[in-house]
Amino acid sequence: MRVLQWVSLTLFAALATAASTAEEQEQAAALQLLSSMPACGLSCLQTAIAASPCSSTDIPCSCSNATITAEVQACVLQSCSIKNQLTTQNTTDTLCQRPVRDRTKAVSYSGIIGVVIAFIAYALRMSSKMSCKGCSRLTFTSQLWWDDAVMTFAMALVIPLSILSVDLANLGLGKDIWTLPFENITAILKVYYADEDLYLSALPAIKISMCLTYLRIFDSQRFRYIVYFVIGLNLCYGIAFVLVSVFQCWPISFAWTHWHGETVGRCNNINAQGWASAAFNVILDIIVLALPMPMLWKMQLNKRKKFLVMLMFGVGGFVTVVSILRLQVLIEFGDSSNLTWHYTAVGYWSTIELHAAVVCACMPSIRNIIRRFLPRLMGSTYEESKRTGNGTGLSGPTAVNSGIGKFEPQVQVRPRSSDEENFIPLVDMDGNTIRSAAAPQTAGGSTIHTQDHSYLRPVSPM
Known part of the structure; x- marks a missing residue:
């Protein structure tokens, strides 16, 4: 039993020493940060903490106190230059371990x-x-x-x-x-x-x-x-x-x-x-x-x-x-x-x-x-x-095909050969073109010349 008691006391002393050392390290880091703070900002911070229920060594209490934060900011704006204001703000944020925003x-x-x-x-x-x-x-x-x-x-x-x-x-x-x-x-x-x-x-x-x-x-x-x-x-x-x-x-x-x-x-x-x-x-x-x-x-x-x-x-x-x-x-x-x-x-x-x-x-x-x-x-x-733009109210190659107006039929004129000079289209009563009297037909590999004139009618001027 005595051995267990001695072991427990030893562990407790070690933990207390470690906690004391960690606390001392935090305080040392806080003191180092405060030493880099401009004098005007440090004065504002001390005045605000002195008027609050937080002790000067209780950093979490001071950081979580909204009244202290507001009083320090108002004091710094009045008594510090812009660069000192920014330095004071950065020091207090680091001291209170506030998150760093980054976009x-x-x-x-x-x-x-x-x-x-x-x-x-x-x-x-x-x-x-x-x-x-x-x-x-x-x-x-x-x-x-x-x-x-x-x-x-x-x-x-x-x-x-x-x-x-x-x-x-x-x-x-x-x-x-x-x-x-x-x-x-x-x-x-x-x-x-x-x-x-x-x-x-x-x-x-x-x-x-x-x-x-x-x-x-x-x-x-x-x-x-x-x-x-x-x-x-x-x-x-x-x-x-x-x-x-x-x-x-x-x-x-x-x-x-x-x-x-x-x-x-x-x-x-x-x-x-x-x-x-x-x-x-x-x-x-x-x-x-x-x-x-x-x-x-x-x-x-x-x-x-x-x-x-x-x-x-x-x-x-x-x-x-x-x-x-x-x-x-x-x-x-x-x-x-x-x-x-x-x-x-x-x-x-x-x-x-x-x-x-x-x-x-x-x-x-x-x-x-x-x-x-x-x-x-x-x-x-x-x-x-490739034909967009003709008769559509658009000029040049277009990005949007248009329906304005109507496309005129594209007529391509083919030059006649010498044997087509006297070509006469044959039209029935319904106005359908039959064929030329001179046009040959091919059936079964032989050439047939049609001489059927019964379908020939005068072309009506209507």
């Missing part, structure tokens, strides 16, 4: 996956406009026009914007601002400034490309005037808001250095600027998508083609929905002090909007390339698809 993957994944899909749609668009003539000699013909040139310009803006989303994620966009090094915050705002200019340039360019595609498809003069007017609206939108974005702050560098309050400058109301551009963008989306609807309504399409048209414009409707969601996010975050966390949603919704817009603008051409290689899927043969 950086959403930023990078949306950029990379989206740009891959958009580039595939762009490549299909360009390949649909090219055909191989004399492939053995590598001779290609193309139907590229201004709409393709503008789309290429837009893709030249979309690709770097999407790649920069990976840099933003690596710098820390998607995390709380107080968890990041100060130089990363400045770098994020600098990249975000460039992204904003690219975004405001690419959006109207994509819409202008869509309008130019309408000019290729429809030849109604009144419709074309309306399209030119909408192109002008998009040009004005792009020029105006790009200039406003470039000169949103003065000096320009103040756009990415104003966050810490240590530099002198002035900025426009960034939130109002963002809301205005997003609202005008939604309106232009609706106008551009609604433009061809009256023309498409007049077309007589079979069910399969109607489904494809609905699919094309359904993608455009998704772009408008994304624009509205982005506008809502802009309104929600307002003047955020945690910009690297709240700007995340705006960032990936902006890239998704651009990628969806590219796909929407390329949908008619994608349909063309499907019609070329899988004509049965489109409900027509390839030869039929």
